[in-house]
Amino acid sequence: MQPTPAQTSDNELLAAIARGDEGALASLYDRYRLILFGLILRILHSRPEAEDVLQEVFLQAWQKAADFDETRGRPFTWLVTLARSRAIDRLRSLGSRERVATEAAREVIEEVADAATDAESAQQSEAVRAALNELPEEQRQVLLLAYFEGFTQSEIAKRLSAPLGTVKTRMRSGMIRLRELLGTKMKLMR
16 A cells, blocks of 8 residues: 555655656645745745745755755755755845846936036036135145145145145135135026
8 A cells, every 4th residue: 555645754755756756746845835935935025036936946856856865864954955045045146136237227327417417517616716716826826736736734835835834824714715705606606
């Protein structure tokens, strides 16, 4: 008398699957599909993705049943490991696809924003140049050296043979005046 699927052990089912018994695979599927589906769904949070991964798990069980070593664990543990690994792989795959899509969208947005700000930047650059030209020569000179040529205040002092305190005062006075001039120009641009 043939044992019923419920009486057949998981080890016996895997041995039968290794021999190509599709009925044994169906029995194993019926026995564990709900538990494995729940596990996969908790990882993926997507029913369609979880259904796909569940099918992949049982396909892998069909293909690798002969490799199962019952001395290393139970068939259920092996199936759970397969399900977890496949679900995590799918999650990573989905994540990288989403990152690629998100990055592409971000690049398009940045290009549009760059195009929009290029015109604004050109106006602002012109306003800064005009305001700098209205500053006294000593203030304009230290600001250009510091902000456009990258010199430190000490380097500017040495270069101009001026005391460090004088350079700091010129920079501070120049920045205050520049802020006033730019505030007026920016209001006019709006």
